[in-house]
Amino acid sequence: MATLDLSTDVVDLTAALCDIPSVSKDERVIADAIEQALRGLDHLQVERDGNVVVARTDLGRDERVVLAGHIDTVPLTDPPNIPTRRVDGMLVARGSTDMKGGVAVQLKLAAELTEPSRDVTYVFYDCEEIEEEFNGLKRIAAEHPDWIEADFAVLLEPTAGGIEGGCKGTMRVELTTKGIAAHSARPWNGHNAIHDAADLLQRLSDYEPQTVTVDGLDYHEALNAVHISGGIAGNVIPDRCTVAVNYRYAPDKDTEAALAHVRSVFPGYDVRLTDAADGARPGLDRPAAQAFVAALGLPVVAKEGWTDVARFSAIGVPAVNFGPGDPNLAHTDDERCPEQQIRDCEEALTRWLA
Amino acid sequence: MATLDLSTDVVDLTAALCDIPSVSKDERVIADAIEQALRGLDHLQVERDGNVVVARTDLGRDERVVLAGHIDTVPLTDPPNIPTRRVDGMLVARGSTDMKGGVAVQLKLAAELTEPSRDVTYVFYDCEEIEEEFNGLKRIAAEHPDWIEADFAVLLEPTAGGIEGGCKGTMRVELTTKGIAAHSARPWNGHNAIHDAADLLQRLSDYEPQTVTVDGLDYHEALNAVHISGGIAGNVIPDRCTVAVNYRYAPDKDTEAALAHVRSVFPGYDVRLTDAADGARPGLDRPAAQAFVAALGLPVVAKEGWTDVARFSAIGVPAVNFGPGDPNLAHTDDERCPEQQIRDCEEALTRWLA
Numbered sequence: 011m012a013t014l015d016l017s018t019d020v021v022d023l024t025a026a027l028c029d030i031p032s033v034s035k036d037e038r039v040i041a042d043a044i045e046q047a048l049r050g051l052d053h054l055q056v057e058r059d060g061n062v063v064v065a066r067t068d069l070g071r072d073e074r075v076v077l078a079g080h081i082d083t084v085p086l087t088d089p090p091n092i093p094t095r096r097v098d099g100m101l102v103a104r105g106s107t108d109m110k111g112g113v114a115v116q117l118k119l120a121a122e123l124t125e126p127s128r129d130v131t132y133v134f135y136d137c138e139e140i141e142e143e144f145n146g147l148k149r150i151a152a153e154h155p156d157w158i159e160a161d162f163a164v165l166l167e168p169t170a171g172g173i174e175g176g177c178k179g180t181m182r183v184e185l186t187t188k189g190i191a192a193h194s195a196r197p198w199n200g201h202n203a204i205h206d207a208a209d210l211l212q213r214l215s216d217y218e219p220q221t222v223t224v225d226g227l228d229y230h231e232a233l234n235a236v237h238i239s240g241g242i243a244g245n246v247i248p249d250r251c252t253v254a255v256n257y258r259y260a261p262d263k264d265t266e267a268a269l270a271h272v273r274s275v276f277p278g279y280d281v282r283l284t285d286a287a288d289g290a291r292p293g294l295d296r297p298a299a300q301a302f303v304a305a306l307g308l309p310v311v312a313k314e315g316w317t318d319v320a321r322f323s324a325i326g327v328p329a330v331n332f333g334p335g336d337p338n339l340a341h342t343d344d345e346r347c348p349e350q351q352i353r354d355c356e357e358a359l360t361r362w363l364a
Numbered sequence: 365m366a367t368l369d370l371s372t373d374v375v376d377l378t379a380a381l382c383d384i385p386s387v388s389k390d391e392r393v394i395a396d397a398i399e400q401a402l403r404g405l406d407h408l409q410v411e412r413d414g415n416v417v418v419a420r421t422d423l424g425r426d427e428r429v430v431l432a433g434h435i436d437t438v439p440l441t442d443p444p445n446i447p448t449r450r451v452d453g454m455l456v457a458r459g460s461t462d463m464k465g466g467v468a469v470q471l472k473l474a475a476e477l478t479e480p481s482r483d484v485t486y487v488f489y490d491c492e493e494i495e496e497e498f499n500g501l502k503r504i505a506a507e508h509p510d511w512i513e514a515d516f517a518v519l520l521e522p523t524a525g526g527i528e529g530g531c532k533g534t535m536r537v538e539l540t541t542k543g544i545a546a547h548s549a550r551p552w553n554g555h556n557a558i559h560d561a562a563d564l565l566q567r568l569s570d571y572e573p574q575t576v577t578v579d580g581l582d583y584h585e586a587l588n589a590v591h592i593s594g595g596i597a598g599n600v601i602p603d604r605c606t607v608a609v610n611y612r613y614a615p616d617k618d619t620e621a622a623l624a625h626v627r628s629v630f631p632g633y634d635v636r637l638t639d640a641a642d643g644a645r646p647g648l649d650r651p652a653a654q655a656f657v658a659a660l661g662l663p664v665v666a667k668e669g670w671t672d673v674a675r676f677s678a679i680g681v682p683a684v685n686f687g688p689g690d691p692n693l694a695h696t697d698d699e700r701c702p703e704q705q706i707r708d709c710e711e712a713l714t715r716w717l718a
Contacts (some may be wrong), residue, residue: 178549182598194610195532195669197586204589204607208565215559232551235558236598241591244536244610248590253558256548256598315549 012043016051016121020356021101021349024114025094027081028103034082035144037061037136041081044134047117053124054132057157061136062146064157065120067129073298074129076163076327077119077359078147078318079112080138084341091343099349106347107335108139112166115334115356119363126363128298131160138318151321162298163322164359168335171351173306174313175227175292175330177320181257181268182236184282185210191242191249200247204240207251211235213275214255222260225294225328227312229260233275254284258314261289261323290320293328302330305362332358366397370405370475374710375455375703378468379448381435382457388436389498391415391490395435398488401471407478408486411511415490416500418511419474421483427652428483430517430681431473431713432501432672433466434492441697453703460701461689462493466520469688469710473717480717482652485514492672501675509679516652517676518713522689525705527660528667529581529646529684531674535611535622536590538636539564545596545603554601558594561605565589567629568609576614579648579682581666583614587629608638612668615643615677644674647682656684659716686712 041061083105094103135146192200240251319329334351395415437459448457489500546554594605673683688705
């Protein structure tokens with residue numbers, strides 16, 4: 011059984027968290043250690059479901075905010091990239107970037123902010139790095155939505171210390187052209203479905219994506235073919251050609267509005283929705299968010315990729331990404347995090363919540 | 365050991381041939397029976413190589429013609445569609461259409477035309493219905509080209525009693541557009557190779573194929589995409605898109621000329637040749653061919669699909685397709701052939717060669 015000492019320095023605590031192996035689906039030990047450490051704190055109510063741990067202050071403040079982070083990592087290297095090494099002011103270990111530094115900040119704030127300026131819910135969840143069906147935050151949002159109700163949420167994923175607000179939605183659709191199969195020596199008996207895809211691809215090529223400003227942030231939309239396939243055999247006129255299109259849309263749109271837009275680009279085509287995940291508004295119009303930005307004094311940019319902030323947005327909680335570590339090093343064999351970014355993150359969030 | 369009686373009626377002989385199972389790669393028994401029957405005829409020289417049997421007259425005529433047919437069939441049905449049944453003037457059996465009727469005509473002529481008006485080479489070959497590498501005619505053309513030297517060839521594949529002259533060539537090329545992979549939430553970091561395929565498909569869609577007259581027959585060319593693929597994952601800008609294009613070209617062109625034409629349709633693209641099989645001129649300018657057409661008194665049309673006549677053309681022997689049976693019934697479970705077409709074919713070729 012691992013134990014965590016929340017009175018240690020945030021960098022030492024990050025190293026201690028990295029040294030508890032917690033590859034996705036194997037988070038019980040680290041979840042136990044987090045739960046045990048938090049249950050020792052009288053100012054917090056602690057909930058546990060599977061390997062999700064949620065701790066809350068309940069001071070009756072006007073606002074409630076969430077600080078959330080996942081406790082799993084991608085697999086270790088071989089030989090394993092733990093225990094943590096310290097090299098030139100960096101923590102070098104699996105999870106140092108993604109995202110034990112953020113989790114350590116959550117735990118330090120949970121321990122030290124006994125009377126925060128707004129009520130705080132600390133969410134520690136499992137299985138973020140694998141298939142979405144296992145995602146702990148998704149499960150909690152479905153089964154215990156009251157545990158994570160709030161006015162604003164911060165996801166402590168690595169942003170190298172910057173603030174990335176909300177996120178774009180993502181949708182995939184399929185468009186299929188239909189022809190008539192025939193022997194390719196006698197194509198006049200058929201109709202070539204691949205040739206018909208020319209118009210469809212030209213529409214994509216000509217498409218001018220919009221930039222949409224939401225709560226003051228600029229989201230750059232995008233509409234792209236991500237897959238194409240057609241053809242039966244080398245001597246047969248193809249009877250169908252299918253193009254998969256990915257639409258990345260600003261968080262002012264829900265699935266219905268996004269699909270209507272895609273359909274408007276392809277009039278007369280059958281546009282089949284295969285999957286969609288709406289984006290997240292940054293919620294920078296909310297007082298809690300404005301206080302957050304003011305306290306941190308950092309520029310805010312739009313998050314272009316889809317992240318778990320969208321799960322908060324889906325239950326009405328605007329959210330931003332803010333955490334230590336270079337996101338480009340996440341999942342690499344060379345994962346490492348500047349110690350100073352972890353300290354800066356702790357200090358910034360303390361400024362906001364103290 | 366099966367035996368064949370060449371003195372029987374051509375329809376009975378067809379049935380006897382059908383009743384010897386001879387699925388591709390299992391032609392030894394039927395080849396033995398054919399060889400044995402032909403070796404009993406003093407006016408023929410007989411050669412055997414593997415399951416190919418070649419028999420020739422050697423009368424010193426000014427012209428030599430080939431009558432060729434394959435002795436294999438596609439697999440039997442389950443339960444097997446042999447022995448042959450006779451229904452309403454039809455032979456019903458595997459091989460009745462493709463092409464034991466033609467083989468029976470070859471054997472009857474070989475037995476009866478002891479002094480034909482032109483020297484005749486009868487070619488019986490194996491493995492026509494499977495991968496080209498096993499094709500017996502291909503092998504003989506490479507290893508014993510002298511066995512099949514001639515001024516003109518008739519392939520007795522089913523044409524429902526019409527004459528189909530020569531055949532078009534067929535070539536496949538690949539064209540690939542190249543882009544730069546990137547996350548599809550940030551496509552400005554990449555370049556979409558599928559979108560770039562729009563121009564390529566539009567060129568195919570706009571292409572106006574030529575009709576080329578060769579030796580008096582009209583060959584309808586065709587240029588078609590037969591396959592397209594591109595895309596790595598649903599969230600990645602595709603870095604390549606590959607289109608396979610099939611060009612069916614008139615027998616006035618060889619591979620080099622055909623490839624030059626394809627390249628002229630796609631200026632600036634890298635056109636990669638993947639395979640090619642040139643067509644066959646019908647050779648209707650040759651005296652032997654003109655005598656053939658005159659003797660039969662039938663219209664001649666161009667053969668659109670590639671056939672083994674091209675193997676003769678490749679060694680300088682013009683060739684036509686002429687044989688009993690509806691080609692649309694070839695390979696079907698319902699394979700059958702009108703008895704009269706077999707008799708008519710024997711009679712027509714006898715008129716030409718007697």
